[in-house]
Amino acid sequence: MERLADEALDRAGLELDPRGFIIGFPLEPGEEPIRIEPSRRQFEMSPLEGAMERAEELFAQHEDQALAPDEEEPREHYLAALLEGCRRQVVADALTEAARFEDRTVCVGISVVVGTYRVFPVLAVATETWESRAMLSSTAVGGLPVDDSFPQAVVNDVLRAASRELDRRKPSSMLGIDAGAILRSAADEFVNGVVQRTGQEFAQGARDALDAVSAQTYEGRASTGSVVLARREHPSVSVEVSFDHPTAIGVTRLFRKVLEMSGPGLHLLCDGREVYGLGYIDETYVPATEECFVAKVVGNGAWELWHGETPYLRVDHGQPALFQELMDPETFSDTVKRVFPKASPADAQVLWDMAQACARQSHGTMLVVHPDADDEAERLAPQAHAIEPTRLSPKAFTALTAIDGAALVSPEGLCHAVGVILDGAATGTGDGSRGARYNSAIRYLAGAGKGSMVIIVSEDGRIDLLPKLMRRVRRGTIDKAVNRLVNAAEDEEDYEKFARLDAVAGRLEFYFSQDQCDLVNEAREQVEQRRWTEERVRMQVVPIRPHPAMDDSYFIEPADA
Numbered sequence: 001m002e003r004l005a006d007e008a009l010d011r012a013g014l015e016l017d018p019r020g021f022i023i024g025f026p027l028e029p030g031e032e033p034i035r036i037e038p039s040r041r042q043f044e045m046s047p048l049e050g051a052m053e054r055a056e057e058l059f060a061q062h063e064d065q066a067l068a069p070d071e072e073e074p075r076e077h078y079l080a081a082l083l084e085g086c087r088r089q090v091v092a093d094a095l096t097e098a099a100r101f102e103d104r105t106v107c108v109g110i111s112v113v114v115g116t117y118r119v120f121p122v123l124a125v126a127t128e129t130w131e132s133r134a135m136l137s138s139t140a141v142g143g144l145p146v147d148d149s150f151p152q153a154v155v156n157d158v159l160r161a162a163s164r165e166l167d168r169r170k171p172s173s174m175l176g177i178d179a180g181a182i183l184r185s186a187a188d189e190f191v192n193g194v195v196q197r198t199g200q201e202f203a204q205g206a207r208d209a210l211d212a213v214s215a216q217t218y219e220g221r222a223s224t225g226s227v228v229l230a231r232r233e234h235p236s237v238s239v240e241v242s243f244d245h246p247t248a249i250g251v252t253r254l255f256r257k258v259l260e261m262s263g264p265g266l267h268l269l270c271d272g273r274e275v276y277g278l279g280y281i282d283e284t285y286v287p288a289t290e291e292c293f294v295a296k297v298v299g300n301g302a303w304e305l306w307h308g309e310t311p312y313l314r315v316d317h318g319q320p321a322l323f324q325e326l327m328d329p330e331t332f333s334d335t336v337k338r339v340f341p342k343a344s345p346a347d348a349q350v351l352w353d354m355a356q357a358c359a360r361q362s363h364g365t366m367l368v369v370h371p372d373a374d375d376e377a378e379r380l381a382p383q384a385h386a387i388e389p390t391r392l393s394p395k396a397f398t399a400l401t402a403i404d405g406a407a408l409v410s411p412e413g414l415c416h417a418v419g420v421i422l423d424g425a426a427t428g429t430g431d432g433s434r435g436a437r438y439n440s441a442i443r444y445l446a447g448a449g450k451g452s453m454v455i456i457v458s459e460d461g462r463i464d465l466l467p468k469l470m471r472r473v474r475r476g477t478i479d480k481a482v483n484r485l486v487n488a489a490e491d492e493e494d495y496e497k498f499a500r501l502d503a504v505a506g507r508l509e510f511y512f513s514q515d516q517c518d519l520v521n522e523a524r525e526q527v528e529q530r531r532w533t534e535e536r537v538r539m540q541v542v543p544i545r546p547h548p549a550m551d552d553s554y555f556i557e558p559a560d561a
Contacts, residue, residue, distance in 0.1 A: 009151065059082065150320065210315070240277070267279065334469070441466055485501045
C-alpha cells in the first residue's frame with residue numbers, strides 16, 4: 001500500500017512520503033487488543049480505546065440521516081455509507097491524537113471485517129505538502145463525501161484498493177496493482193465529484209468524454225477550446241446561443257465539432273451529460289458556491305480542469321496529474337543565471353517574455369539563446385533569415401516565429417535570425433519517444449550550440465527547457481540524507497525506515513561525492529547482508545559512483561540563499 005501510494009502520488013506530481021498502517025479493532029470490545037501493523041512505535045494506544053463506540057454515537061446523532069432515501073434498499077446503502085463515514089472520521093481523529101509524530105496527516109480508508117477484527121487501512125502523509133494542495137471547500141454532495149482535490153482522490157483510491165485486498169479470502173501484497181490505474185480511477189472520482197457539485201446526479205463519464213474529445217482532430221486541427229460545467233439555467237451562466245438539439249458528450253465526433261465553436265470569452269455550456277449551448281460565466285458568480293467549473297482543452301490529447309483562477313487537474317494523453325506551469329519562472333531564471341553568468345536580471349526578464357510568447361504559439365516553435373548570436377547567425381545564414389539585431393515587440397516576435405525553424409537571440413534578448421534550421425551530429429543522447437524538433441535541439445547543444453539555451457514548444461503544447469539542469473541544493477541537505485541513511489543501517493529492526501531513507505538518498509545520488517557514494521554503498525551492503533543472514537533473502541546492491549556532470553555549481557552557498 002505504501003509503495004503504491006508513493007508511486008501514484010509521485011506520478012501525480014506530489015511528494016507526500018506516505019507511510020502505511022493497518023489498524024484493527026476487535027468486533028467484541030475488550031476481548032482482544034487493538035492492533036496496529038507495522039507498529040513502528042508511532043502511536044499511543046489509549047486514545048484508540050472506545051473508538052467504535054464513539055462512531056456509533058456519532059452516527060446515531062448525525063443530522064444527515066434525514067437525507068436518506070425512502071426506498072428500503074437505497075436507504076440501507078445510504079445509512080451504511082454514513083455509518084462507515086462516521087467510523088473513518090472517529091478513527092482519523094483518534095489516530096491524530098494518538099500519533100507520536102506532528103508532521104503528518106492521517107487518512108483512513110473503508111473498514112473490512114477480517115476474522116474477529118474490523119480493519120482499517122491508513123496512510124499518513126506529509127502535512128505541510130498535503131495542506132499546500134489546491135482544495136475545494138465542499139466535501140459532500142447530498143450528504144455523501146466527495147474528494148476536495150485530485151491528491152485526496154489518489155490517496156482514497158489507494159485506500160480503497162487496500163480495502164478490496166483485505167476483503168479477499170486470501171489478501172495479496174498489492175504488488176499487482178498498477179499506479180496508472182489508480183490515477184485514472186482517482187481522476188474519474190474527482191471529476192465525478194466536480195460534476196456532482198454542478199448539480200448533475202448522473203456524473204459518470206465526463207472524464208472519458210474529455211479524454212476522447214481532446215484527442216480528436218477536426219479537419220486536421222488539434223483540439224482546443226473550453227467547456228463550462230454548470231447546471232442548466234444557472235443564474236450566473238449567460239447563454240449566448242442555445243442549441244435546439246443538445247449534443248451528448250459521449251458522442252466524440254459531434255462533441256469535437258461543436259468544441260470548434262468555442263473561443264476567447266465564449267465557451268461550450270455543458271450540464272455534465274450534454275452540451276446545450278454557447279456562453280460564459282458572468283461576474284455575478286460567487287466562487288464560494290463551487291457550482292461552475294471550466295474544462296480547457298489545450299492541445300492534442302491534453303485538457304485541464306479549472307475553478308475560477310485555480311487549476312485542479314491536467315490530463316495529458318489519458319495520464320492524469322496535478323496542473324504544472326508549462327514553464328516555471330524560477331527554474332527559467334536559475335537556468336539563465338547558470339548558463340549565462342553575465343546576464344542581468346533584466347536580461348532574464350526579456351528572455352522570459354520571449355519564452356512566454358513562444359508558449360502562446362498555436363504551433364510548435366523553438367527559441368535558441370546563444371552567447372555569440374551574431375557569429376552564429378552568420379554561420380547559419382544559408383539556412384536562416386538574418387535580421388537586424390533588435391528586441392522584438394510581442395506582436396513582431398509572434399509573427400516572425402510563425403514560420404518553420406527557430407528564433408536565434410542573444411542573452412540580452414536581441415533577435416539575430418528567424419527560421420533557423422539547427423545542425424549537429426547524432427550523439428546517442430536523444431529521446432526516441434520525442435519528435436525531430438526536440439532531438440535536433442539535443443544534437444545542436446552537443447555541438448555548435450554548446451553553452452546555449454533552447455526553449456522548445458511542441459505541437460501538443462509541451463514545453464521543454466534545455467539544458468535540463470539539476471536543481472541546486474544545500475550541501476547540508478545532502479549531508480543529512482547520507483548521515484540518516486548510515487544511521488538507519490545500524491537499526492537492526494526497522495527495515496522499512498531504511499527503505500524510506502534509501503529512496504530519499506536515491507533521488508539525491510547526482511550530488512554525492514566519492515566519499516558519500518562509499519558511505520551509501522557500505523550502508524546498503526550492510527543491510528542486505530544482515531537481511532541475508534536473518535531471512536536468507538537479499539537484493540542485489542549496484543554500487544553508485546559520482547556523476548561526471550556534478551560540480552560545486554549545483555550547491556547553494558549561503559550568499560545565494
